[in-house]
Amino acid sequence: MTRHAQSERLQLCDELDRLGPDRPTLCEGWDTRDLAAHLVIREGRPDLAVGNLVPFLAGRLEREQRRMALGDYTALVARVRQGAPAWNPMSNPKVDELTNLVEYFVHLEDVRRAQPGWEPRELPDALQGKLWSALKRSARLMFRKSATGIVLIGEGQGRHAAKLPDQHGTVILRGTPAELVLYAYGRKDVARVELEGDADDIAALQQAELGIS
Known part of the structure; x- marks a missing residue:
C-alpha cells in the first residue's frame, strides 16, 4: 500500500x-x-x-x-x-x-504557500484520487456554513454534489482535488479553484466560514 x-x-x-x-x-x-x-x-x-x-x-x-x-x-x-x-x-x-x-x-x-514565490506541486494521479475520495467524505461538513449549494468538479475525477442550496443558488467549484481540498478547508485565498455561478451566490460563498471550525 x-x-x-x-x-x-x-x-x-x-x-x-x-x-x-x-x-x-x-x-x-x-x-x-x-x-x-x-x-x-x-x-x-x-x-x-x-x-x-x-x-x-x-x-x-x-x-x-x-x-x-x-x-x-x-x-x-x-x-x-x-x-x-x-x-x-x-x-x-x-x-x-x-x-x-x-x-x-x-x-x-x-x-x-505562506512563503514567497510558491507554486502548486505536481501531484501523482493516485494522490489526487485519494484526496478526492477524502473530500467527498467530508464535503458536507466542510461546506455546512455556506448558504449556497455546492457542486464540486474534480479534474480527472468527476463531480460531487456536496450541499443543497439554502438562501442562495448553487456554485460550481472546479479544480484539481488538491486545490478543492484546500478551498474546502478554508484556504480560499491560495486555492486555485474556478467558481461558476451567480455573482451574488459566489460572493456569499466567498464570505462563508468553511472547514471544521
Whole structure:
C-alpha cells in the first residue's frame, strides 16, 4: 500500500527543518514552531487535544502548546517525523492513511504557500484520487456554513454534489482535488479553484466560514 499520508508527513517535516521555527504559516497566529507543536499534541497528547472540542479546556491546550513550541524546535520536528506513538491507532498504516492524509497535505501547503514565490506541486494521479475520495467524505461538513449549494468538479475525477442550496443558488467549484481540498478547508485565498455561478451566490460563498471550525 502506498502511504501517501506518510509521504506528506515527511515532506512537511523536511520543509519545517529547512525553514526553521519562526516562519509564517497560513494558520492564523501560528508560525512553523506552533504548527509542529500542534501536530505533536494531536497525535501524542489526547489529554490536551481534547481542548479543541471542550471550550473550558481550550486555555490549557493553548498554554501547553505554546510552551512546547518554545522548546527545542529540532526535537519537536523529529517527534512529528516519528509519527503517532504505538498506543495511538493512528500508528497503524491503514488508520494513518485514513485519518492523516488530508491533515498533513493541508498543513504542508499551509507552510509552503505562506512563503514567497510558491507554486502548486505536481501531484501523482493516485494522490489526487485519494484526496478526492477524502473530500467527498467530508464535503458536507466542510461546506455546512455556506448558504449556497455546492457542486464540486474534480479534474480527472468527476463531480460531487456536496450541499443543497439554502438562501442562495448553487456554485460550481472546479479544480484539481488538491486545490478543492484546500478551498474546502478554508484556504480560499491560495486555492486555485474556478467558481461558476451567480455573482451574488459566489460572493456569499466567498464570505462563508468553511472547514471544521
